[in-house]
Amino acid sequence: MLGMFQHSSPKSKDIARERLRMVLVNDRVGVSPHLLEDVRRDILKAVSGYMQVDEQHMEIALRTRENSVSLVADIPVQQVLRGAGPGK
Numbered sequence: 140m141l142g143m144f145q146h147s148s149p150k151s152k153d154i155a156r157e158r159l160r161m162v163l164v165n166d167r168v169g170v171s172p173h174l175l176e177d178v179r180r181d182i183l184k185a186v187s188g189y190m191q192v193d194e195q196h197m198e199i200a201l202r203t204r205e206n207s208v209s210l211v212a213d214i215p216v217q218q219v220l221r222g223a224g225p226g227k
Contacts, residue, residue: 168203178210188220189219193215198213
């Protein structure tokens with residue numbers, strides 16, 4: 140069952156390339172790394188009431204495409220918490 144949530148580990152050069160790309164995107168749209176880290180924490184807080192996630196491999200990024208910027212979250216889910224969530 141876990142196989143569908145697993146993904147291969149990226150190579151260090153790919154990680155470095157992605158980090159550089161993220162820095163360039165953040166500079167272009169004027170978002171500080173501190174703000175992105177705050178967003179990451181808030182998303183993790185919201186999701187963790189419903190799912191157990193792999194925080195170490197969670198990635199939050201801004202991506203530009205044509206004339207728009209998107210917030211993209213890659214959050215590996217380890218387990219869905221049945222009957223969990225706010226107010227339960």
